[in-house]
Amino acid sequence: MMLDNVPVSVHHRGRDGIQTAICMHGFHVGFMGSYFGSNYEKYFINNHLHFKVIYHKDVKTNAEHIVGFEVIPYSVNHEYLLPWEEGKSLITCNSRTKQIDLASSIPQNLAEDKKVIFTYDDTFQEADATQALTLMSVLSLYRGASDTALIGT
Structure with missing residues (x-):
């Protein structure tokens, strides 16, 4: 995944809890895990993406250039008023900020009878x-590297 020829940087939290940013061509569409207190593993889908576009404004030309592009995938079991209708507000979205309330969200597991939004x-x-300048240096290294390059946090 790229934006204006800038590869996406994906934030990933390892089992040790440390978050790193990894430059790659895409992101994981899901994961296998279990709900808190359960030993039964299920498949979960990352159905919400948070994009962060980092840009630099040149003071001489007043031009703006994209120097970074990050995505953080989340799995969110969206809640909505029944029956579902296009254009209706999701309960899990803050209509003022247009963002998901991730603190109170549980992950979206994959099941035949579940609708995924x-x-x-x-x-x-x-x-x-x-x-x-730092981000552009990393990009030049990435363009010469293989499929995945670690760029830090």
Whole structure:
């Protein structure tokens, strides 16, 4: 996955709890796990994506350039008013901020009788000159590297 020729950086939390950013061509569409207190494993789907676009504004030309593109996939068991109708607000989305309340969300498991709703939200962050130069250096390394390159947090 790329945006303006910038590869996506995926945030991943390892079993040790440490979060790292990994540059790759896509992201995991799901995972296998269990609900808290259960030993029974299920398949879960990442049906909500948080995109963060990092850009740098050139003060001389007033042009803006994308220097970073991040995605954080989440699994969210969306709640909505029954019956489901297009255009209705999801209970799990904050209509004011247009973002998911992830703290109270449980993951969306895959089951034949379950409807899966896909959502996304986005943020834009301006990078200062130092951060932009660092991100552009990482991008040049990535373009010369193999399929996956670790870029840190």
